[in-house]
Amino acid sequence: MKQWIAFWNILTKDMRSYYLKPPNISWGLVFPLAWTAAFFVRSGSGLESVSSILPGVMGVSVLFGTTSMLAVTVTFEKKGRSFERLLLAPISLELLMLAKTAGAILFGTANAFVPVLIASFITDLGGVRWGSLVPVVTLIAVSSTFLGLFIAVSVSEVFEAQTFSNFFRFPMIFLCGLFVPVAALPIWLRPLSYALPLTYGADILHRSISGSGTMPTALNFAALSAFCVLLFAVSLRNIRRYWIL
Amino acid sequence: MEPIINVHSLSKSFGEVQAVRGVTFSVSRGELFGFLGPNGAGKTTTINMLTGLARPDRGSISIAGIDCPRNPKAAQHLMGIVPDESNLYPELTGFQNLSFCGALYGMKKTERVERARELLERFGLTEAADRKFAGYSKGMKRKLTIAAGIIHSPEILFLDEPTSGIDVASARQLRRLIAELNQAGTTIFLTTHYIEEAERLCSRIAFIVSGGIRTIDTVEHLMSGYEDRQIMHFEVSSVDDTLCAELGTEFPRFDCRTDSRNRICIESSETIAVGQIVRFFEDRGIDIYEARKIRPSLEDVFVQVTGIEAGAMHEVQEKSRQR
Numbered sequence: 001m002k003q004w005i006a007f008w009n010i011l012t013k014d015m016r017s018y019y020l021k022p023p024n025i026s027w028g029l030v031f032p033l034a035w036t037a038a039f040f041v042r043s044g045s046g047l048e049s050v051s052s053i054l055p056g057v058m059g060v061s062v063l064f065g066t067t068s069m070l071a072v073t074v075t076f077e078k079k080g081r082s083f084e085r086l087l088l089a090p091i092s093l094e095l096l097m098l099a100k101t102a103g104a105i106l107f108g109t110a111n112a113f114v115p116v117l118i119a120s121f122i123t124d125l126g127g128v129r130w131g132s133l134v135p136v137v138t139l140i141a142v143s144s145t146f147l148g149l150f151i152a153v154s155v156s157e158v159f160e161a162q163t164f165s166n167f168f169r170f171p172m173i174f175l176c177g178l179f180v181p182v183a184a185l186p187i188w189l190r191p192l193s194y195a196l197p198l199t200y201g202a203d204i205l206h207r208s209i210s211g212s213g214t215m216p217t218a219l220n221f222a223a224l225s226a227f228c229v230l231l232f233a234v235s236l237r238n239i240r241r242y243w244i245l
Numbered sequence: 246m247e248p249i250i251n252v253h254s255l256s257k258s259f260g261e262v263q264a265v266r267g268v269t270f271s272v273s274r275g276e277l278f279g280f281l282g283p284n285g286a287g288k289t290t291t292i293n294m295l296t297g298l299a300r301p302d303r304g305s306i307s308i309a310g311i312d313c314p315r316n317p318k319a320a321q322h323l324m325g326i327v328p329d330e331s332n333l334y335p336e337l338t339g340f341q342n343l344s345f346c347g348a349l350y351g352m353k354k355t356e357r358v359e360r361a362r363e364l365l366e367r368f369g370l371t372e373a374a375d376r377k378f379a380g381y382s383k384g385m386k387r388k389l390t391i392a393a394g395i396i397h398s399p400e401i402l403f404l405d406e407p408t409s410g411i412d413v414a415s416a417r418q419l420r421r422l423i424a425e426l427n428q429a430g431t432t433i434f435l436t437t438h439y440i441e442e443a444e445r446l447c448s449r450i451a452f453i454v455s456g457g458i459r460t461i462d463t464v465e466h467l468m469s470g471y472e473d474r475q476i477m478h479f480e481v482s483s484v485d486d487t488l489c490a491e492l493g494t495e496f497p498r499f500d501c502r503t504d505s506r507n508r509i510c511i512e513s514s515e516t517i518a519v520g521q522i523v524r525f526f527e528d529r530g531i532d533i534y535e536a537r538k539i540r541p542s543l544e545d546v547f548v549q550v551t552g553i554e555a556g557a558m559h560e561v562q563e564k565s566r567q568r
Contacts, residue, residue, distance in 0.1 A: 001351070002350070002351020003351065005348055005351045005352070005353065006348055006349045006350070006351060008348075009345055009348035009349070010349075013334075013337070013345055017334070017336050017337070080332060080335070081328065081330055081332035082332045082333065082334055084298065084328060084332060085332060085333075085346070085349070085393075086349070087297075087298060088296055088297065088298060088321060088324075088326050089321065089349035089350065090318050090319070090321040090322045090349075090350060090351070091318070091349065092318060244297070244298060244299065244300060
């Protein structure tokens with residue numbers, strides 16, 4: 001019970017201090033929408049193409065909504081030594097890092113549904129499979145957040161966190177099948193696509209919204225879950241190794 | 246008194262640098278224990294190992310019977326930790342910071358709100374309770390950081406350089422609060438480079454230099470060998486490198502050192518006849534501006550035990566802080 005009081009307060013503090021602040025909206029919402037608008041205008045297609053673009057917008061929204069703040073805030077707290085306060089609290093490291101990441105997961109998941117809300121006014125979303133869409137958005141948020149955590153633990157400066165985040169995020173927009181199908185990529189690039197968690201999430205997003213997935217849903221969920229476990233475990237190992245000296 | 250902290254043969258290296266080497270000591274329940282040493286002596290590394298923020302390479306740590314390296318989270322329930330930097334959250338108010346720190350230790354909302362208000366009043370911060378921590382003065386930040394360390398009423402409080410870098414009035418107030426906490430039964434582990442602070446507050450003191458403990462004793466015992474020592478300070482017009490050596494040759498029973506520019510300190514177990522010293526300086530054309538007889542202090546014990554000039558210790562510490 002005592003650990004959950006700590007968990008809840010870390011989560012609500014982070015939500016208030018970081019995620020519900022205007023600068024985060026620029027990274028989490030405005031940037032993905034602007035990015036997608038550019039794709040939309042460039043493709044020259046009409047409103048009927050909204051459902052084919054929607055998975056990409058959702059994927060980018062989650063990716064930027066989660067990683068934009070987490071990597072920076074953890075690095076910021078580590079540098080200001082307030083993160084030490086959390087490490088010295090009688091709360092297990094696993095629960096502590098779940099508390100630190102829960103805000104980003106919630107924010108990223110909420111971000112993903114903003115484009116869905118907008119799309120609902122301009123196209124028919126009657127064919128969407130919500131039963132797989134909601135869980136996959138959550139899993140993409142978890143994996144992207146843990147990627148942000150992995151980045152945060154690997155750097156020491158705030159600017160490094162931003163640079164390192166972009167090193168992963170921008171290639172993922174093109175490599176993970178969000179807007180360009182993986183099958184359309186040069187064959188030598190495809191292994192890289194399958195080494196990224198968002199590829200599996202994007203495939204389920206396409207299947208859930210437009211029925212155009214290429215891989216079995218169960219395989220996609222399993223791969224995405226495996227990435228979540230792996231990224232969290234590696235981040236915890238790195239915290240124990242480099243932050244608890 | 247029953248020991249609440251037991252440390253045996255504790256060692257820690259960072260690469261080639263051995264930060265702590267074979268440190269052994271114990272702290273009794275209710276004691277105010279001072280850990281004194283210059284910058285880089287291993288004080289913070291030792292605190293980090295005691296509190297679970299660093300893993301020892303060798304040795305054992307027991308906190309109230311809990312094996313700390315094996316089970317740091319169980320031991321952390323009993324500890325309050327005030328680091329050498331005021332590391333609270335700049336975006337939260339004083340009240341929110343205390344309440345958040347209480348929550349980290351599992352305190353329920355009503356309990357931590359009440360305790361936060363009580364501490365804000367006790368530390369004279371009630372009026373600043375709703376101001377953001379970022380806008381606090383250095384002294385206020387330090388007070389709030391200490392209040393955050395005791396929000397959950399810990400059995401043991403680790404204070405790392407609590408009065409460093411703050412004004413005299415705030416430092417005095419903090420020392421009074423630390424003494425009150427100890428009188429109320431909290432065991433306090435205090436690291437400081439201010440010797441007079443340790444002398445005033447602590448019941449027992451350990452001198453740590455280059456990662457090793459040179460001596461541990463009560464202030465009275467440490468001082469007892471020094472009460473008969475005669476100490477004279479001379480402020481003179483000029484001091485050169487050979488002056489101490491010449492004094493040593495002329496007066497073999499005197500220990501002589503220069504502890505700052507143009508100041509000479511002479512120590513002896515025998516009475517120092519001022520006249521002959523004055524003549525010594527006059528013969529060399531050196532004017533004496535001031536001659537003072539000094540009561541032996543813990544600083545003199547520290548210098549004797551560690552071989553480090555206390556003034557140099559302060560200087561190094563201040564330079565490192567400015568960096």
